[in-house]
Structures are given as C-alpha cells and as structure tokens.
Amino acid sequence: MITNKSLPHPTDPAEALAAVSSLRLMADKLERNAVTEAVQQGWTWAQIAEALGITRQAAHKRHAEFIHNKEK
Amino acid sequence: MIFSFIRSLKRIKQNAKNISILCLEAERHAHSNGEEKPGAEHFLLAALELPDGSAKRVFSRLDIDPVGINQAIKNQHIAALQSAGLDNEAIEENLKYTEITDPKLKLYDTTPSGQAVMQTLYQLNKKRKTPLIGAHVLEVIASMKFGIAARTLTAMGIDNAVLKVAIDDELSHSH
Numbered sequence: 001m002i003t004n005k006s007l008p009h010p011t012d013p014a015e016a017l018a019a020v021s022s023l024r025l026m027a028d029k030l031e032r033n034a035v036t037e038a039v040q041q042g043w044t045w046a047q048i049a050e051a052l053g054i055t056r057q058a059a060h061k062r063h064a065e066f067i068h069n070k071e072k
Numbered sequence: 073m074i075f076s077f078i079r080s081l082k083r084i085k086q087n088a089k090n091i092s093i094l095c096l097e098a099e100r101h102a103h104s105n106g107e108e109k110p111g112a113e114h115f116l117l118a119a120l121e122l123p124d125g126s127a128k129r130v131f132s133r134l135d136i137d138p139v140g141i142n143q144a145i146k147n148q149h150i151a152a153l154q155s156a157g158l159d160n161e162a163i164e165e166n167l168k169y170t171e172i173t174d175p176k177l178k179l180y181d182t183t184p185s186g187q188a189v190m191q192t193l194y195q196l197n198k199k200r201k202t203p204l205i206g207a208h209v210l211e212v213i214a215s216m217k218f219g220i221a222a223r224t225l226t227a228m229g230i231d232n233a234v235l236k237v238a239i240d241d242e243l244s245h246s247h
Contacts, residue, residue: 006156006157007156007157008155014218015152015155017218018148018152018155018220018223019152019153019155019156021219021220022148022149022152022153022156022167023152023153023156025107025149025167026149026153026166028107028108029106029166
C-alpha cells in the first residue's frame with residue numbers, strides 16, 4: 001500500500017519525480033487493461049468516461065483503437 | 073562541384089534511412105514493453121540497432137554488454153515503484169509488459185523525452201556533414217541528466233564523463 005511515509009519526499013526531487021514517472025506509466029497500463037476489461041464486460045463508452053472522469057470522446061479516442069486492434 | 077552534390081545527396085539518403093530505422097526501432101521497443109510512445113530510453117535501445125554499429129562499439133569500449141540495457145530500464149521502473157511503497161506483487165500485477173502487437177497507424181509520436189532526443193539530434197545534424205549514426209544518439213542521451221534513460225545508465229554503473237569520452241573516441245574513429 002502507498003502511504004505518505006513510503007513515498008519519496010519532494011525534498012528529494014530526483015527520487016520523487018522518478019517515482020511519479022513510473023507511477024504514471026503504471027497508471028496508464030492499469031487504465032488500458034481496465035478499459036479493455038470494461039468493454040469486454042459490456043460497459044458503454046459513456047460509463048467508462050464517467051468512471052475515468054473524462055469525456056466520452058476522450059475515452060474513446062484514447063482507448064478504442066487499441067481495443068479494436070486487440071480484438072482483431 | 074558535381075561530386076560534392078552527389079556526396080550531399082548520398083548523405084541525405086543515408087540520413088533518412090538511419091532516422092527511419094531509429095524511429096521504427098524505438099517504437100518497436102516501446103511497444104514490446106507495452107508503452108504506446110517511445111521515450112529517450114527506447115531511442116537508447118534503438119541506437120544499438122543502427123547498422124553502423126557505433127553505439128555497440130561505444131559500449132564495447134566501456135566493456136559493457138548492451139544486452140542488459142532493456143532489463144535495466146525495466147528495473148528502474150520497478151525500483152521507482154518500490155520507492156513509492158508498492159510491493160513486488162503489486163508491481164508485477166500492475167506493471168505488466170503487455171506487448172502492443174498491432175500498433176495504431178497514425179502520425180509518428182513520441183513521449184516528451186523522445187521528442188527531446190529527436191530535436192537535439194536534428195539540431196546537431198544540421199551542423200554535421202556526416203550521416204546520423206548510433207553514437208550520435210548516445211551523445212544526446214548522455215547529455216540528459218534526468219529521466220529513465222539517464223537513471224538506467226547510472227544504475228548500470230556507467231559514469232557519464234567516461235561515457236562521453238568513449239563516444240568522442242568512437243566519433244573520432246567513425247569520421
């Protein structure tokens with residue numbers, strides 16, 4: 001579990017920013033895998049967008065092509 | 073005059089070929105690691121694939137096997153996530169390297185660090201009268217102080233100053 005205690009302190013920017021960069025990469029992968037799963041479970045793009053807090057168009061633009069290619 | 077023109081044309085053709093290989097290889101490495109856009113670390117891997125072999129020779133000069141670079145890049149992400157408090161199981165689960173096997177057909181795009189590599193290469197290349205080679209890419213990456221590529225080289229025990237000397241040596245022999 002990520003806690004304040006375990007996160008690199010901002011006073012060490014090199015470590016903190018490296019963690020941010022890798023957390024972002026991990027978040028991107030988690031998002032892609034979760035959206036793929038949601039589509040397979042029958043979620044609509046509107047529902048996915050709502051869950052991600054972005055517009056339907058943004059959700060579709062970000063993920064539809066990857067999912068379409070994966071299904072081929 | 074005509075020979076100079078022909079030489080210039082040959083250089084442009086070689087440059088275009090090498091840039092194409094570099095970009096496509098960087099993208100392939102990014103996709104094989106499950107990332108959509110290549111960053112500086114993927115250009116580092118791609119430099120080793122250029123047919124001139126100069127990037128590989130730079131590492132040979134340092135007595136380092138570049139085969140370990142890809143795993144060293146992954147290790148950097150794992151170490152950064154461990155420092156953020158994630159345990160190994162969570163990292164393995166969430167940082168799965170799902171290969172992107174059928175990339176989108178769209179305009180070539182990179183992450184900001186990949187853009188920085190290409191922009192600096194372009195600026196340096198305008199001044200040079202020789203085609204792009206792998207050692208030029210390493211030269212740009214060696215000038216980066218932060219980011220995954222820089223951290224990977226440091227983690228592999230590669231001293232930046234020593235790397236720059238090896239690159240300069242290689243470039244002086246290449247031209």
